[in-house]
Amino acid sequence: MTNSLERIFDSVLKALEAEVLPRLDDEFARGQLHGAIELLGNLKTRVEWSTARLHAEAAARLELASEVERLLGDARSLAPARPEAALDQPRVSSAELEAIRERLDHWLGEVLRFVAAHRGDLGGRAAEVEAAIVAILRAELKAEVKLTPPPRFGEISRGK
Amino acid sequence: MGTTVELDERTVEPKLVAYLSRTLGTDVEIAGLERYTVGFSWVTYGFEASWTDARRARTEPLILRIGPPTGLFAPYDPFPQFAAFEVLHGSGVPVPRPFWWSDDPEPFGAPFLICEKVAGEAPLPWVAEGREAFPPAAREALAEQFVAALAALHRFEWRGTPLERLGAVTEESAARVAIEFWEEQLARWAFRAHPMLDWGLAWLRDHCAPAPRVSVVHGDYRTGNFLEENARLTAILDWELVHLGDPLEDLGWICLRSFRGRSPYMCHLIERERLYARYEELAGIPVPPERVRFWEAFGTMKLAVIHIGAARCFEDGRYDDLRLGVMGVHVPRLCLQLESVIGAAT
Numbered sequence: 001m002t003n004s005l006e007r008i009f010d011s012v013l014k015a016l017e018a019e020v021l022p023r024l025d026d027e028f029a030r031g032q033l034h035g036a037i038e039l040l041g042n043l044k045t046r047v048e049w050s051t052a053r054l055h056a057e058a059a060a061r062l063e064l065a066s067e068v069e070r071l072l073g074d075a076r077s078l079a080p081a082r083p084e085a086a087l088d089q090p091r092v093s094s095a096e097l098e099a100i101r102e103r104l105d106h107w108l109g110e111v112l113r114f115v116a117a118h119r120g121d122l123g124g125r126a127a128e129v130e131a132a133i134v135a136i137l138r139a140e141l142k143a144e145v146k147l148t149p150p151p152r153f154g155e156i157s158r159g160k
Numbered sequence: 161m162g163t164t165v166e167l168d169e170r171t172v173e174p175k176l177v178a179y180l181s182r183t184l185g186t187d188v189e190i191a192g193l194e195r196y197t198v199g200f201s202w203v204t205y206g207f208e209a210s211w212t213d214a215r216r217a218r219t220e221p222l223i224l225r226i227g228p229p230t231g232l233f234a235p236y237d238p239f240p241q242f243a244a245f246e247v248l249h250g251s252g253v254p255v256p257r258p259f260w261w262s263d264d265p266e267p268f269g270a271p272f273l274i275c276e277k278v279a280g281e282a283p284l285p286w287v288a289e290g291r292e293a294f295p296p297a298a299r300e301a302l303a304e305q306f307v308a309a310l311a312a313l314h315r316f317e318w319r320g321t322p323l324e325r326l327g328a329v330t331e332e333s334a335a336r337v338a339i340e341f342w343e344e345q346l347a348r349w350a351f352r353a354h355p356m357l358d359w360g361l362a363w364l365r366d367h368c369a370p371a372p373r374v375s376v377v378h379g380d381y382r383t384g385n386f387l388e389e390n391a392r393l394t395a396i397l398d399w400e401l402v403h404l405g406d407p408l409e410d411l412g413w414i415c416l417r418s419f420r421g422r423s424p425y426m427c428h429l430i431e432r433e434r435l436y437a438r439y440e441e442l443a444g445i446p447v448p449p450e451r452v453r454f455w456e457a458f459g460t461m462k463l464a465v466i467h468i469g470a471a472r473c474f475e476d477g478r479y480d481d482l483r484l485g486v487m488g489v490h491v492p493r494l495c496l497q498l499e500s501v502i503g504a505a506t
Contacts, residue, residue: 011474151286154287
């Protein structure tokens with residue numbers, strides 16, 4: 001997930017200050033929470049999503065886009081137009097990489113809807129396009145899940 | 161964006177006393193008001209109300225649920241839950257006895273309902289990997305009641321009751337209406353494109369089929385949303401997603417990976433084949449496995465959309481509950497599960 005880091009930090013800090021702090025009676029715990037709030041506030045202005053990871057995701061999508069166009073063949077002219085996106089600049093910021101990935105993800109969604117709507121006309125190519133897109137997404141999601149700690153919904157719900 | 165409303169116990173208590181005294185036409189005292197940590201959407205409190213009516217002094221353990229104006233599914237409407245309680249109370253579906261509800265912003269600043277507090281604990285589906293949520297004997301007993309209550313719900317004749325107001329759905333339109341509803345929520349909540357969900361939605365649209373009948377669908381029927389006491393299922397809770405639709409939608413939801421982890425027991429209660437067979441026997445509704453797989457895929461998509469909505473709600477600063485922020489972290493896991501469920505269904 002790469003939602004806005006600024007919004008995530010702001011919301012976490014707000015929740016800790018407004019909802020958690022007033023409920024903590026233990027002085028040491030309150031002090032530690034103030035420390036956590038300060039550390040998070042400090043991190044907020046210094047961190048960004050991993051540029052290397054975003055670059056790899058954007059590059060994978062650009063390659064996938066070419067493959068999808070090849071698979072579509074002569075149906076390419078009827079399909080949603082591929083957005084302008086390239087990684088030819090030597091240094092691209094994480095915000096720019098996110099924007100490229102977002103444009104291509106949006107386009108992939110449009111292509112998937114196009115393929116589903118024209119399955120009859122596209123024949124076997126429809127399934128090939130879907131398979132190519134899903135394969136890339138699956139690999140990426142697997143990598144994403146590996147980075148994500150196991151859910152703690154039980155602990156979160158019980159408060160224990 | 162809605163208005164922020166103070167929902168801590170200190171603010172709610174005097175409003176609750178005033179509301180109950182006015183409604184009952186007598187002085188009401190309340191004790192033990194406590195906000196529960198479970199639930200990610202409505203804010204739930206337990207308390208005991210005491211008053212004297214024409215005949216005797218009464219004390220009732222009650223539940224107050226408030227739909228916060230900035231909550232995950234805001235704006236909230238208590239009517240569907242209340243109507244479900246009202247028409248199902250005393251049927252084969254154990255539900256709390258309903259007392260009052262209102263969508264008037266007074267007296268709490270948000271819609272609310274008040275119902276009986278039923279005895280029991282709400283076991284959670286999230287247990288450490290490799291562990292089971294219930295000992296075998298309790299699991300067997302609860303599984304039977306869990307399936308029987310669902311079968312009773314789906315057999316329930318809702319026509320001619322207030323539940324008719326839950327929507328105009330036919331056997332032919334049920335799946336499409338459900339897909340469109342959650343697709344709209346995705347468009348409303350998503351910060352970014354989710355092509356795996358786009359693919360899942362296309363697959364779902366391609367695999368719609370008529371429902372065996374139109375039933376009252378709970379919409380969140382699972383472990384975590386019922387109360388049990390000594391292996392007796394005392395109440396089915398959390399009816400905020402109740403609607404009319406394909407009864408197999410609830411069966412698919414029960415089978416979600418998120419509610420069982422690696423356990424062979426759906427919702428930690430019952431094996432898939434036994435669930436299908438027992439439900440079919442009790443509900444008299446045929447269970448084609450491929451239709452449950454369809455609804456399992458739908459449920460996985462729906463759960464991913466709910467997680468996206470939770471993250472949106474949190475990151476917009478509308479609701480300061482870290483649990484909502486955490487839900488956003490697990491969207492990739494759910495997208496991956498969606499791909500896997502669809503893969504198994506085709």
